[in-house]
Amino acid sequence: MQFEVWAPQAERVALECDGAVSALQRDPRRAGWWTGEAEARDGSRYGFALDGGPVLPDPRSRRQPDGPDGPSAVVDHSRYAWQVPWAGRPLPGAVLYELHVGTYTPEGTLDAAAERLDHLAELGVTHVELMPLCPFPGRHGWGYDGVAPWAVHEPYGGPEALRRFVDRAHARGLGVVLDVVHNHLGPSGNHLPSFGPYFTDTHHTPWGSAVNLDAPGSDEVRAYFVGSALAWLRDYRLDGLRLDAVHTLVDTRALHFLEELSAAVDALADEAGRPLFLIAESDLNDPRLITPREEGGLGLHAQWSDDFHHCVHAALTGESQGYYADFARAPLAALARSLTHGYFHDGTYSGFRERHHGRPLDRARVPAYRLLGYSQTHDQVGNRAQGDRLAAQLSPGLLACAAALVLTAPFTPMLFMGEEWGAGTPWQYFTDHTDPGLAEAVRRGRRREFAAHGWAEDEVPDPQDPATRDRSCLDWSEPEREPHAGLLDWYRRLIALRREQPDLTNPGLGDLRVAHDADAGWLAFRRGDVRVAVNLGPKTAAIPLGSRPVRVLAAWEPVGEPGPDGLLHVPGESCVVLEQD
Template sequence: MQPTLGANHQSGKTTFTVWSPLAKSLEVIISGKDTQPLTVGDFGYWTSSEMDTVQPGDRYQYRIDGGSPRPDPAALSQPDGVHGASAVVDLPAFNWSDTHWQGIALRDMIIYELHVGTFTPEGTFEAIIGKLDYLKDLGVNTIELMPIAQFPGNRNWGYDGVHPYAVQHSYGGAVGLQKLVNACHQQGIAVLLDVVYNHLGPEGNYLSEFGPYFTDKHHTPWGLAINFDDAYCDGVRHYFQQNALMWLRDFHIDGLRLDAIHAIKDSGAKHFLAELSQAKELLSEQTGRNYVLIGECDLNDHKYISPQQVGGYGLDGQWIDEFHHALHTMLTGEDDGYYADFSDFSHLAKAYEKTYVYDGIYSPYRKRTFGNSAEGRPHSQFVVFAQNHDQVGNRMLGDRLTETLPFPALKLAAGAVLVSPYVPMLFMGEEYGETRPFQYFVSHTDPELVEAVRQGRKREFAYFQKEDQEVPDPQSEETFNHSKLSWDWSVLESQLLFKYYQALIKLRKELPAWQDDSRPALEVTVPEPKIILLTRQHTADESVAPTLIVLNFSKRSTLFTLPMSRDETYEKIFDSEDTAWGGEAPQANLIMAHDTSSQLLPYNLAIYQRSTE
């Protein structure tokens, strides 16, 4: 059994454990003055004796081979920033009141992605608690937090974190996160956390001084790969696996969104993700709670989410960027960069039907054959969205769809996600048409690094750049403040859009035909140019009335018919052009019979259910 890393405080005593397999000596420095040597054990784990003089809040650092004091790689708190001393935290001391909570299955989640620092004016966990009633009223039952591991300064997306175990101090630290999760569970809301196991940020990254955490065996877009399969990798794998289990066990997090898992380089016989999946299942058996692991992966390879019994890694789900790309291209007409692969309407239809658009076919953007088939994997394993932090923030100006689309098209974008058979995810603010951008921001202290980030930002997203416009300065506090939600509902359309989201989410939860996530339960056709027809039915219960969903991506009014037998009729149960949410008044027929033609307005979504009488 491998030891628990970090400063472990229990029953009034603290023990320090750190992995440093190449060190000759290692000592812990308490409060900048008291020093105690650590004793090395098997596989390079150094441990102190129990210390009853060290209490929660006390600062400490490690000194390796007589060098400069360094923060703990497994610190739970960095109150003085990424370069400062670590602080002892008593995690078990928190008084949880969620013993009734068992979690939410991925297939039942309505996810809401948010960035802690910009979701509220205060930018804290505590402030999010004040918005939980709002989220519940919207219909959301799961929030997904962008990364919260300690990063340099107070402004960052979170993907520059360098202390994977420490909760960002400016957000409210470990106790603040525990309070938020506890409050969410009291409201029936699950919490997912975005974690980064493919790289660490450049500033305050001292891991390599403690041991071979990185390897030149592989390379990633961020430099040397984390060492998951080279010499001494066992200690590295344990470090990240224990981190994942800590979030689930000690913070009661319901699941993890694993960032860019294609950049987790592991050529060993048992992939790190497969090991992590097994460890998650064991924890679930021990606690009686449901946990989910969702991978972000752009490889279109089903092995990541296939069961381990058939050679997969056993993750519960996967983000699907291709659905976004196909939807975005059809709505905006943009075909630059990777959008070039999704310029045909058939790509969006295929995204609904096959999930992977590039499933072993040639990709013009990549200039190679790409992907494999998702056949056999249920729709409920895939998370889709019209907007998220990447697809908004990685635009030159961080502009949202509200800056690009007319109001009917905004409603169609939301509807396209919420009527899909996949797990829907909203990005903070989209439900009321937030007009402020979400831009890329950092708060590094190294001037050379700041300039490198500025220049890298310009190069990486050059295909989004337009004439007479400049990339917002990532280091500027103004960029950060400009990215905070306005919570401005003064425009009537914001109120109407919120009601629209509410109604569609409610419909999604209630329609029996939408509760079957198997692939035979969905039929996708393109009856007219720019129209997608989704037929959703419950394959296990023929008595459940099927629904027909018509999505018009045309800028013009369009005639359509519904496929049905002569003795069937279908009644309209939802129309995006209803005046209740700012429509012009529906033109699509209320009742559709065999060979009846009807009309859809531009960017119109209409849902029909088979009449039972």
């Protein structure tokens, strides 16, 4: 079997495979690369020793059976016999469902999560978005401190379990998207600096030195991350990738890394004959991110829309701390602007940032599905001091209103696991660092962060306590009882309406019309012949719809026909979706 590794600063490289040691030779065709042959099979353990140092795992390891610091294992992808022919599911018209494997079930494995796929198919979502799967120290964690970006976390089941999960999802018509982290690795278990200039001090990020995308040696680093992305899509038949915090990928080259990555993914899609897509998390509100390459953009297919989330959250909860301050001054007006403009901050002044922020979307050219809309995500729940969901503070009626806003807005909807039944379990920040010093630093940092906002030390869960993870696991008995069952049925009805009503998947941002009354607490918008009225206030609101006849498509609380004055009376903390002739 052929082995290879990029180690441009090494004077000699040895391969240790199943206990046998052999010297690798410099590759005369590729600077910095070392290659060699050795007897190996699927599962063989191996690693590389540089200049007589310790044996380290392969930077391109497909499997780390003993964790990030152990030897790598050979993975023969050809051994798996795929059961389901799959033509793919495109992003337009999609409904995504964000899922953390380690807390979706108490078992916390891919196989256990696969046993719950029928729930998602019946819910009506189209894609499962898995939070990061790369290996990280310990058993339980969010996954954003992973290393080995070509491998699958062994406690989740490793590569074979991921293939089984994807196969079973595809059998139910569900696409699979994976959250990947290119902006940092580790810190614990990250051996890349031993091999080459994977990081640079030219730029800095919240996690330290930046990934090297533009300094000397960056050609191979860029190829490393592009290759990892393509491997997920090709070897595991994934349908798309979510790219974590792309605003921290500092790249001063004329050809930006994200443009290079999007071109490579589009080429793979053409080769594979099925749609593939990239969804960015970005804090920039820069439409160039989701503008096609041929039009001068970076060519990513969509991005998370935190502006929409912040508008919805501020309108529902009244919270105004931190970045919510920009949206809480006039939350319904902010929500109306987000619905019609995509970004709320599109060159406007941000008091939170104390500067202007963003750039306008070309609403005539950018389809609305390129923005993802949501009321909850792992970030927005888990980064709260106690990991409390909206269900912890809102009535079932307001939760129904949140669902209506997300699932009838022009954006691609995304749900966070358990949201669909108003899960009573929190989703807290938890880690399982094996380095005692790092574990204590994370614990202290978490408490210090929230102490600045008035939280007592004993009110902030200990990330390293196994009970913190256990509390975050979904309770699968909840969907069977009220009020959870009623909310779950509401989500199912709204998702079904998206399939049945073409107006609800109309990609035009400029076609939406919004009205609102801040004093009464209601907002209504029109998408073609579909009308959506959301009353966040405690009292019945008279919402003007006009004199044309209407047909109720879905209502949280019973509503009558509009009167001769064209006013529809919507109960407090309720919502309705109608079709108007």
